[in-house]
Amino acid sequence: MHYIQPRPSSIVAALYTVRDLGVDLAILHGPSGCSFKHARLLEEDGLRVLTTSLADNEFIFGGQNILEDVLRYAESEFSPKRIAVVGTCVSMIIGEDMQAAIEDSGIITPAIAIDIHAGFRENIDGVIAALEPAAEAGWISADELERQKWVLREANRVEKERGAAYKKYVQPSRGDLKHLVAERLVTVAYSGKKGVAVMNAKKETAYMFADELIALHEVCPDADITYILNLEKRGLPKVRQDAENVLRGIKGAGIDPTIKGALDEYGANGDILGEAIRDLRPDFALIAGVPHAIPPEYLKGIELFSVTNGPRQVEPLKDFGHEHVVVEIDLHPKTLGVREIVPGEFGDILRSFKRS
Template identity: 70%
Template sequence: MKYVQPRPSSIVAALYTARDLEVDVAVLHGPSGCSFKHARLLEEDGMRVLTTSLAENEFVFGGQSRLEDVLLYAEEKFSPKRMAVMGTCVSMIIGEDLQAAIDNSGVLTETIAVDIHAGFTENIDGVVATLKPAADIGWITHDELSRQQVLLKAANQVERLRGAAVKEYIEPSRGDLKHLVAKRLVELIREGKKGVAVMNAKKETAYMFADSLLALHEIAPNANISYSANLELRGLPKVKRDAERIIRDLDSGGLSYVKQGALDEYGATGDLLGKWIQEDNPDFALLTGVPHAIEQKYTDGIECFSITNGPRQVAPLKDLGHAHVVVEIDLHPKTLGVRSIVESEFGAILRSMA
């Protein structure tokens, strides 16, 4: 399908994957404005992002010597344990040899070359392009590489079938009014209805998506609600560390829940979570993170409250029969660089109704 709406960039996906691999410095080999917003955001998460700032003359004559200089500068300035060189559209078009630049620079830091550009149809190509050299250098095992490739395909399939990639264009929406949705949820609880609350979140977004579960437990600690969170400890180094921190916060909040899936398995847990919901036979379900991973056949007849961070995910969730859909705007920037659960807008509104 040819999309006419903006889609995630494979270069940005490569940058986030480098961060998950605990890369200290990533060097974008291209113009200074390439992936500017995400580069700045990732610096909030502890990874230095530098650029070779290629200009017009280097578009023609090449910028390998410039890349070598920046690598040496990064090693001297930051004393990193790991570095990654990220390709861009410019470096691909002029045929730059990223690995040769690393070898010729003389840097002693373990450094991988990620040959990537933004012209791929799927952003997961950027993830795979980063994981393959990481496996070759020994940062992850080849078994983990294979696991990641399976998970990426599952996540892509969910987006194509029920997510923001289901149509060539989806009208963005802020969703339903949060205070009205919260009011309805509280009404069901006070009526003694049975519910489930499920977090199926992608990586660091769980720092905010988990808050809705905490808020629900705080206002109704004795309600007939079963909780689930995808916090099994598997995945890349940062992903596991994030899960450990969120587990700590949920446990300290007194929340009792089952762990189903890991933070990088959000696209592959649909059947597991769907069957669990069916077995519990609830009247309502609060679904946070990636609600559309769960097929409609598992939620038919259940009043669904879905929380997403994607304005283009509202319409697909409504099409799945979810009665209430709210959007946590700017969730991703708010969860970069954090080390504990962040209060969500929906969580704050729920607490106000205690």
């Protein structure tokens, strides 16, 4: 499909992937402004991002010597454990050999080169471009590389079938008014109806999406609600650690959850979660994270309360029968650099309806 709305960048996807691999220093080989916003955000999460700051002169004559200099500077100044050199549109167009630059720089820090640019329609190309040299370097196993490709294909499929890429242009929306949705959810939970609260979150977003479930438990501790979260300990190093951290917080809040799927399996988890929901036969469901991963046939006859962080996810969720949809609009920056559950706006609004 040819999209006429902004789509995620494969360069940014590569940066997030090297962070999950345990890389603590990345070098963007391109102009200083390339992926500026996300590079700054990732520095909040422990990934130092440098740039070779290529300018018009290097666009013509090349920047390999500059990259070698930055590699040597990075090693001597920051003593990183792992380095990733991430390509850009400029490095691709001028044909830079980033692996040769790593070898010629003389650094001894383990380093990989990621040949990527922003000209891919699917951002998962950036993830795969980072994972393949990581596997060659022995940072992940061949089995994990194949597993990662599988979860990426599934995530991509879900986005095209029921997500923000389900048509050429999706109108962004802030969703329903949170206080009205919260009031209705609490009313239903207090009424004695049977419910299920599901978190199907993507990686670090779980640090806030989990709070929506905790808030519901705090407000309605005696309600007939089953809690299900995708916190199985699989995936790249940071993803596994995030799952452990969130599960500790969930249990600390007094919830004894059912665990189904891992934090990187949000796109592949739909049928597993759908079958669990169907077996429970609830009257209502709170679904936080990636609600659209669950096929709609599993959710018929259930009053749905869905929480997403994507303004372009509201329209498709409504189209597929999710009656109440709210957006945690500032979730992403608030979940970078954290290692424990953080409060969400919808969670705090839920708490305001707690009965004495």
